[in-house]
Amino acid sequence: MRFARAVLIRPYKFTVIFLVVNFFVFLLMWESSGMTWSALWEFPFPVLVAYGAKLNYLISVRHEWWRFVTPIFIHVNLPHVLINMYSLWMVGPYVEKLYGSAKFVVFWVATGVAGVAASYLTVVNSPTLGPIGRFIFKTQDVPSAGASGALFGLVGVLFVFGIKFRHELPEGFKRAFGTGMLPIILINLFIGYLGRGVIDNAAHLGGLISGAALALVVQYRRPGERPTITASWYVLQTAALLLVAVSFFKVAQHFKDSVTVVTPPQVPEVAPELNAFLIYSRAINDAQETLNEAMHGNTSGVDATIQRLNSVPQLDPKADELRQRLRVLLERAKTESLTTPAPPSGKKGEVGKRSFAADIVAWKKEYKQWLQTTGRHY
Numbered sequence: 001m002r003f004a005r006a007v008l009i010r011p012y013k014f015t016v017i018f019l020v021v022n023f024f025v026f027l028l029m030w031e032s033s034g035m036t037w038s039a040l041w042e043f044p045f046p047v048l049v050a051y052g053a054k055l056n057y058l059i060s061v062r063h064e065w066w067r068f069v070t071p072i073f074i075h076v077n078l079p080h081v082l083i084n085m086y087s088l089w090m091v092g093p094y095v096e097k098l099y100g101s102a103k104f105v106v107f108w109v110a111t112g113v114a115g116v117a118a119s120y121l122t123v124v125n126s127p128t129l130g131p132i133g134r135f136i137f138k139t140q141d142v143p144s145a146g147a148s149g150a151l152f153g154l155v156g157v158l159f160v161f162g163i164k165f166r167h168e169l170p171e172g173f174k175r176a177f178g179t180g181m182l183p184i185i186l187i188n189l190f191i192g193y194l195g196r197g198v199i200d201n202a203a204h205l206g207g208l209i210s211g212a213a214l215a216l217v218v219q220y221r222r223p224g225e226r227p228t229i230t231a232s233w234y235v236l237q238t239a240a241l242l243l244v245a246v247s248f249f250k251v252a253q254h255f256k257d258s259v260t261v262v263t264p265p266q267v268p269e270v271a272p273e274l275n276a277f278l279i280y281s282r283a284i285n286d287a288q289e290t291l292n293e294a295m296h297g298n299t300s301g302v303d304a305t306i307q308r309l310n311s312v313p314q315l316d317p318k319a320d321e322l323r324q325r326l327r328v329l330l331e332r333a334k335t336e337s338l339t340t341p342a343p344p345s346g347k348k349g350e351v352g353k354r355s356f357a358a359d360i361v362a363w364k365k366e367y368k369q370w371l372q373t374t375g376r377h378y
Helices: 002-009 013-032 037-041 045-050 056-060 078-099 101-121 131-136 148-164 171-176 178-194 201-217 231-253 255-259 272-295 302-311 317-333 348-372
Strands: none
Touching: 013 045, 013 078, 013 101, 037 078, 078 101, 078 148, 101 148, 101 201, 101 231, 131 178, 131 201, 148 171, 148 178, 148 201, 171 178, 178 201, 231 255, 272 302, 272 317, 272 348, 302 317, 317 348
């Protein structure tokens, strides 16, 4: 009953503060992105960098150390911030009520930084990673951001907490904490495995392990015991908040510098075949996005995309054929948009649209097959 009473009565003000701060920074990033609907689904690269996303090049070459801290409070798009803030609302109050606000703040910042550090250390110059290697390591130095590392840190805290006090907790708490956290951990790691290359699993694991380690060594005051929190925790809390404040001050100080940064080559000594493949595949991916937009009436980027397709390196006959066919599809999209109303005279326009859509589906099927066969050799 004392554990239950503690969870019900104790405040969780810093959980709310961190929620507000994350949403506030998100709105600032949206404003910097032009407040367009498309920006809500992916902030532009310069905006992510300007607001403090982790980029190894900027940390190691330009010594922008604050990028170990600021990613905890920024997100790449609307679903990202909504999922993470919902998770914080579900997990944060438990940790803050059980351990107190001072320890909660230290847990959040420390495990978040540990997650970013793990992400920083797992960017490697090795294009030949197996499935397990790709789960943890990354071969591209892309912007990384999000509160996921800190959230996994809180999960690690509750996991160890539940095991340490399994003989004292009420039955419902045993199902929620300790081994009850295992399904959440395993499901998220499985999702991370499916999304490897997109999801920063190293940050998740870094946060989880550091949170579990903190819960092992940090003293816990049971409900009903006399307060034993020392002044050192308040000092650590103040230091953690000051670190966050100084980091965002550095972001503001270098805001205009960061906007103009250009990502350096990921693999300096890459094989020519791999470099050609990367250029080719990126151009094809961009052309597919332009085609999707053109199919729905937005043909503004078609001509520029066609010019880029014309300049990509030739890999093999099939790859070149796919490139030429995609260029033709883009040309057709300028006049055969799926949103263009059919002429009232008959069914010819509708038949043309179905033929166009079928050609696109056939091209995508052949391109996927090429990626899984010849493309794998690159």
